[in-house]
Amino acid sequence: xxxxxxxxxxxxxxxxxxxxxxxxxxxxxxxxxxxxxxxxxxxxxxxxxxxxxxxxxxxxxxxxxxxxxxxxxxxxxxxxxxxxxxxxxxxxxxxxxxxxxxxxxxxxxxxxxxxxxxxxxxxxxxxxxxxxxxxxxxxxxxxxxxxxxxxxxxxxxxxxxxxxxxxxxxxxxxxxxxxxxxxxxxxxxxxxxxxxxxxxxxxxxxxxxxxxxxxxxxxxxxxxxxxxxxxxxxxxxxxxxxxxxxxxxxxxxxxxxxxxxxxxxxxxxxxxxxxxxxxxxxxxxxxxxxxxxxxxxxxxxxxxxxxxxxxxxxxxxxxxxxxxxxxxxxxxxxxxxxxxxxxxxxxxxxxxxxxxxxxxxxxxxxxxxxxxxxxxxxxxxxxxxxxxxxxxxxxxxxxx
Numbered sequence: 001x002x003x004x005x006x007x008x009x010x011x012x013x014x015x016x017x018x019x020x021x022x023x024x025x026x027x028x029x030x031x032x033x034x035x036x037x038x039x040x041x042x043x044x045x046x047x048x049x050x051x052x053x054x055x056x057x058x059x060x061x062x063x064x065x066x067x068x069x070x071x072x073x074x075x076x077x078x079x080x081x082x083x084x085x086x087x088x089x090x091x092x093x094x095x096x097x098x099x100x101x102x103x104x105x106x107x108x109x110x111x112x113x114x115x116x117x118x119x120x121x122x123x124x125x126x127x128x129x130x131x132x133x134x135x136x137x138x139x140x141x142x143x144x145x146x147x148x149x150x151x152x153x154x155x156x157x158x159x160x161x162x163x164x165x166x167x168x169x170x171x172x173x174x175x176x177x178x179x180x181x182x183x184x185x186x187x188x189x190x191x192x193x194x195x196x197x198x199x200x201x202x203x204x205x206x207x208x209x210x211x212x213x214x215x216x217x218x219x220x221x222x223x224x225x226x227x228x229x230x231x232x233x234x235x236x237x238x239x240x241x242x243x244x245x246x247x248x249x250x251x252x253x254x255x256x257x258x259x260x261x262x263x264x265x266x267x268x269x270x271x272x273x274x275x276x277x278x279x280x281x282x283x284x285x286x287x288x289x290x291x292x293x294x295x296x297x298x299x300x301x302x303x304x305x306x307x308x309x310x311x312x313x314x315x316x317x318x319x320x321x322x323x324x325x326x327x328x329x330x331x332x333x334x335x336x337x338x339x340x341x342x343x344x345x346x347x348x349x350x351x352x353x354x355x356x357x358x359x360x361x362x363x364x365x366x367x368x369x370x371x372x373x374x375x376x377x378x379x380x381x382x383x384x385x386x387x388x389x390x391x392x393x394x395x396x397x398x399x400x
Contacts, residue, residue, distance in 0.1 A: 091210075108228065124168045126189070128158045137179060159215050193220055249377065250340075345377055
């Protein structure tokens with residue numbers, strides 16, 4: 001039987017709604033905020049009002065209830081329009097909001113999810129440090145128990161949404177002697193907690209409208225009820241969040257690839273009208289054909305993986321037992337699709353720049369911006385080098 005890949009009618013309708021909304025309400029502002037390197041507050045409010053901040057979360061907690069597939073559809077369309085907007089919502093939803101739903105108790109879910117789903121409170125993910133990037137096990141931020149609170153000390157860096165977030169999912173060492181497996185704990189930290197401070201804002205090559213900041217904990221006091229999951233369970237929380245985040249991030253990079261192919265077609269048709277016939281040139285045909293081949297391959301792997309993640313998350317959220325084999329399969333596929341899809345997007349956008357030549361290289365035009373934005377997909381949520389390490393290690397252990 002052939003593999004039949006298709007979306008439901010409801011999912012297709014949702015895609016059309018998202019696409020139309022973004023064209024009307026977001027596209028007109030993209031260039032302006034990229035140039036200003038400022039948070040697009042106008043469009044963030046529009047997206048929040050339209051329900052974009054809680055797409056995968058069950059309706060019970062104020063979300064849209066569209067699951068990881070619906071969320072991925074939204075991210076694909078959003079990143080096709082602007083990678084900075086996709087980063088803001090991705091950091092909020094995929095690696096902060098979703099883990100609170102997955103690992104939170106009912107009190108935590110009821111306290112944080114409704115306001116975050118509405119976009120009234122923005123989320124962020126605090127894992128990376130000066131000495132712990134892709135090597136998450138080397139976390140230096142500490143959390144010491146003091147009565148009914150934990151006292152956090154340390155610095156996080158490259159935190160997406162740092163300056164606009166209200167709620168942070170933060171990872172700190174509660175027992176360094178135990179290392180990653182048992183020594184790291186996840187905390188829900190609010191920006192108003194004593195000892196919390198937003199530090200330096202990074203000046204970046206791309207996704208300029210998405211803020212990236214240093215976060216400082218100087219005897220930051222966090223109530224013990226804000227431990228997410230169990231004490232010492234933080235590494236599992238982080239890995240689970242990143243597995244899901246990599247899969248849905250990949251859907252966003254699909255949007256970048258689609259945009260690049262559309263721009264190549266647009267350029268060829270424009271030149272054909274001017275009787276230049278560049279579409280007859282083999283190089284141009286190969287640019288388009290190779291990008292389309294890679295897009296279709298990535299698209300199937302993306303949504304196959306996202307469907308797997310949705311099943312995985314459903315089990316975790318309902319406190320069902322998850323086998324080690326299934327958990328490792330999710331990790332392998334998330335790593336595979338993150339590497340494949342992000343590099344597919346980068347290649348397609350680079351081909352588009354080559355085709356547009358000097359126009360593509362001109363600052364302020366869409367192709368130049370897309371080129372600057374595209375490379376981040378290969379870096380954040382674990383560099384692609386780390387993804388290949390995860391893949392190879394798993395294949396050596398379990399085979400294909």
